[in-house]
Amino acid sequence: MERLDIAKGRDQESTAALLQNSALKPLFITSVTIDGDNKLSPLSDSIYKSVLEPVLSQPLQTLKQSTNNFTEIKRKLVYTGLFRDVRISLDKETSAARLEKLPEDAIKDYNLENPIPTAATILLSPIEFNKVSATSTTTDSVSAFGGRYSVINALGRAEVLTLQNELRFVPFKGAIDENTLETKLVVPLQQNPSVKAVVDASYAKVDLRGRTCVEPQNQTVQNHASVNLGVQKAWINNKFKCVPTFYSGLSVIARDFKDPTSVTGPDCPYIKNSLVSHLLFDNRKFFGLFPSSGVKLAINNEYVISQKLDKNSGSSDPSEGNFNKFALTLQGQRSFFKNRVVNSLDFACGGIIPTGQTPSRVHHIDKFYLGGMDSLKGFEKNAVGKYGGDFFYKLQLASSFKLPNTPADSPLRLQCFLNGGDVFAGKPSRFSYAASSGVSLLYKSSVANMDLTYALPITNRIQDATKPGFSFGVSLSLF
Numbered sequence: 001m002e003r004l005d006i007a008k009g010r011d012q013e014s015t016a017a018l019l020q021n022s023a024l025k026p027l028f029i030t031s032v033t034i035d036g037d038n039k040l041s042p043l044s045d046s047i048y049k050s051v052l053e054p055v056l057s058q059p060l061q062t063l064k065q066s067t068n069n070f071t072e073i074k075r076k077l078v079y080t081g082l083f084r085d086v087r088i089s090l091d092k093e094t095s096a097a098r099l100e101k102l103p104e105d106a107i108k109d110y111n112l113e114n115p116i117p118t119a120a121t122i123l124l125s126p127i128e129f130n131k132v133s134a135t136s137t138t139t140d141s142v143s144a145f146g147g148r149y150s151v152i153n154a155l156g157r158a159e160v161l162t163l164q165n166e167l168r169f170v171p172f173k174g175a176i177d178e179n180t181l182e183t184k185l186v187v188p189l190q191q192n193p194s195v196k197a198v199v200d201a202s203y204a205k206v207d208l209r210g211r212t213c214v215e216p217q218n219q220t221v222q223n224h225a226s227v228n229l230g231v232q233k234a235w236i237n238n239k240f241k242c243v244p245t246f247y248s249g250l251s252v253i254a255r256d257f258k259d260p261t262s263v264t265g266p267d268c269p270y271i272k273n274s275l276v277s278h279l280l281f282d283n284r285k286f287f288g289l290f291p292s293s294g295v296k297l298a299i300n301n302e303y304v305i306s307q308k309l310d311k312n313s314g315s316s317d318p319s320e321g322n323f324n325k326f327a328l329t330l331q332g333q334r335s336f337f338k339n340r341v342v343n344s345l346d347f348a349c350g351g352i353i354p355t356g357q358t359p360s361r362v363h364h365i366d367k368f369y370l371g372g373m374d375s376l377k378g379f380e381k382n383a384v385g386k387y388g389g390d391f392f393y394k395l396q397l398a399s400s401f402k403l404p405n406t407p408a409d410s411p412l413r414l415q416c417f418l419n420g421g422d423v424f425a426g427k428p429s430r431f432s433y434a435a436s437s438g439v440s441l442l443y444k445s446s447v448a449n450m451d452l453t454y455a456l457p458i459t460n461r462i463q464d465a466t467k468p469g470f471s472f473g474v475s476l477s478l479f
Contacts, residue, residue, distance in 0.1 A: 378436025
């Protein structure tokens with residue numbers, strides 16, 4: 001055996017022929033060399049020892065065992081999220097001096113031949129992270145400015161600590177409507193980096209005064225805080241060429257608590273404890289930043305264990321009025337004529353189902369809302385239906401086109417769309433929906449995203465606030 005490369009990619013197809021003919025050939029792993037790790041913040045020795053344990057603890061193994069072990073080592077290094085590529089090669093050593101310490105009875109156990117002294121080399125290609133970023137977003141209904149700072153692998157455990165802040169305000173109003181602070185820590189497990197512990201905490205101060213999408217009694221300045229503890233699992237799916245992720249954890253939320261800077265406000269906050277879970281599957285392919293083919297599926301579920309309402313709620317049992325909230329989002333694309341035309345489907349639905357013996361009381365933030373450029377074009381933001389609802393559905397069919405005299409991967413495209421949906425509190429007495437159609441000029445790049453839309457509502461329901469004509473949104477990312 002002169003040299004064996006564990007090929008780039010996440011399967012063993014390139015080594016199948018070699019394994020078939022030499023699967024039982026004995027190897028002795030004399031050394032493992034790692035090259036290319038981030039010199040400023042490399043992975044710790046304890047992580048490497050844990051990942052390399054299958055070959056460090058038993059260096060004498062067959063070729064098939066070595067290939068399987070190093071393939072699993074590669075997968076674990078990819079799961080850390082620090083490397084865009086991991087390549088592993090096995091080379092025959094010219095000197096067999098390191099075999100002298102190998103017990104003779106160990107060789108006899110193979111009953112074949114003397115093992116081949118083999119040196120393993122792991123070549124890492126680190127991902128280049130932007131530790132500091134800022135984003136500015138402007139639309140005709142809301143503007144936002146946010147910043148993010150990340151501390152990545154500072155302790156050598158592939159951990160990521162993220163701190164971010166976002167300010168939202170109505171253009172030309174001159175006052176901040178929402179201030180959000182969030183910190184998130186993600187730490188892979190040492191034995192299995194595909195499993196990560198997640199700790200997330202956030203605080204938000206929201207000014208809902210004048211927001212017609214919520215009930216008049218809720219149009220106040222409100223404070224919200226949350227803490228989430230959970231575990232995230234990822235796995236490489238070679239068949240669909242993607243990395244699905246699943247998260248499950250506990251969420252504790254406090255809302256409507258008194259502002260420490262205000263002399264007035266609610267005395268008894270809303271407290272909610274929930275079990276949350278998220279599943280994400282995404283195998284889409286892109287040209288530039290436009291998806292051209294594949295499917296993205298996201299399923300979110302929240303089971304409310306208990307919720308403490310205000311003093312006037314009339315509930316003495318904290319288990320009463322609980323609910324289960326779920327939402328599903330499905331996006332699919334298919335391209336034609338070498339990405340000159342891309343047809344897409346975007347479907348979403350969700351519901352809030354009572355789980356107690358009494359009707360559930362749902363906080364206005366937990367309700368579903370539709371309307372706006374990022375939800376249902378042709379309608380005011382969150383203005384489909386009245387005060388949100390317990391159930392919703394949305395469907396958008398769209399076709400995007402390459403503009404004449406532009407490259408195939410141009411960040412500028414024209415899109416025609418038809419979208420519709422509804423939000424309602426319970427079983428509707430008759431089938432009804434809000435719908436619109438129009439055209440959008442889209443620009444997507446790593447620095448800026450732009451959406452210039454002309455929409456025409458094709459339904460006229462009294463409970464919807466339509467927005468015919470032009471809408472504009474732009475987002476700038478500064479690194």
